[in-house]
Amino acid sequence: MFMSVFGLRTSNPAFNRYFWKKPNYFSKAKMSIGGILLKSLLILSLVVLTASYTWHLFFSGVNTKWHTAVGMFVAIICSLFISFKHSAAKYLLPIYSLAKGFFLGGISAIAHQRFPNLPFQAIGVTIVTFFVMFLLYKWKLIRVTKEFRTIIITATASIFIFYFIGWILWFLNIDVPYLWGTSWFAIGFNVVAAIVASFSLLLDFYYIDKQVGRYPKEREWIATWGLLITLIWLYVEVLRLLKKLTIRF
Template identity: 45%
Template sequence: MNSKNPFFKSDTFSSNKVHDAVIMDMDQTMTVAGTINKSFILLLLLVLGAFGTWNMVSNAQNPMIFTIGGAIVGFILVLITSFKPHLSSYLSPAYAVCEGLFIGGISAILDQVYPGIVIQAVSCTFVTFLVCLGLYKFKIVQVTERFRSIVIAATAAIAIYYFFSWVLTFFISFQPIHHGNSMASIGISLFVIVIAALNLFLDFDQIEEGAAQRAPKYMEWYGAMGLMITLVWLYVEFLRLLSKLSKR
């Protein structure tokens, strides 16, 4: 069992491994540095996409079509890429733009209701990423099989809870516990943020494993896209938590 991301399945990098007898040139194989560079490119594209829907809100335009559309198209691109990793060099930039449209729309709307919430959420996400990266780099936190299994089990439980809570709202008058600003709701948000952060360790580990196994060069885009998925999830959960705290 590996990362919550469909990108970081246990056999993804090994099945796309480049055989040493065929390719020895490091320019044609996956590296950690190359994945980092691709991650920065995707982040830039995400910010550009977010600026588009953010600017629409600033100009008193309704961004919901692009916001919802970006989320749907982004999800479809994730599914396609998870089954077709060799297309990641083309689909991951498109995913970043679409996810940017989604992020920009919800961020702009929430920032009008709770001024300053976006800066706080971005700061929290950035600090969390740096802390997790430092803990992983200096081997303070090591990704063992037990650690991996616990994180995946917790992530799966969260996904199942969110899904069934959403489905129940269509059939009965039901308000999920994580809605509202009660202490229980805030507690759930904190738990989800912790699990999202722990997924970063799995992502770092799988990227290093892909580089060690000499996966083909396009897997750098694949790894960068998977890491971006976790960061977007973490950012959205911080937005959710901060909005609950602002209501109180």
């Protein structure tokens, strides 16, 4: 319901009807898997660059609180601009990636300080999940039907609402155990969020698959942005889940 209000057809904002509407200009060069792959590798390299830098600063004794907070803020601003002006994706996506790297580097360094190697485990789980989801989609072991899309979209919207409410309560200094705690309910919520994030990759693969060869090559930047959003969401959920399980057990 929440997503339908905004006319979204997928759990990822980069792959809604607004972005995939018919372009009003002609271009011989079309979207390709190779183009999306190259752009994804470039963008992920930028994320790793600033994440590594923030990580280094943290363990050098520098307070990276502002790096993390400003990185998150800039990434949100870039996402909003890309959402309303998709032609700006090729200019803003590198900035978004660098900013997101600062954010991820900050939270990962904190996690590693308290739980050594936890971020590396989360990265490994994220990479494995990506390839498993890709193979499941490629081999059609899971079919992305209309009903499947509806379930994932509804679940994603519900999780977003829960997080939004949780963040508001957190700013008001009200404890939100179902999000930040280590109770079985909190762990269960995190498990569900991680599963939904994983299945969101299938929706991303589906919409990219439907548009490759049809839309202008410039749209590859939007496709790359969409995949990056889901991968980062998945990594954060896995990191939080592993952290909770480590504390619990």
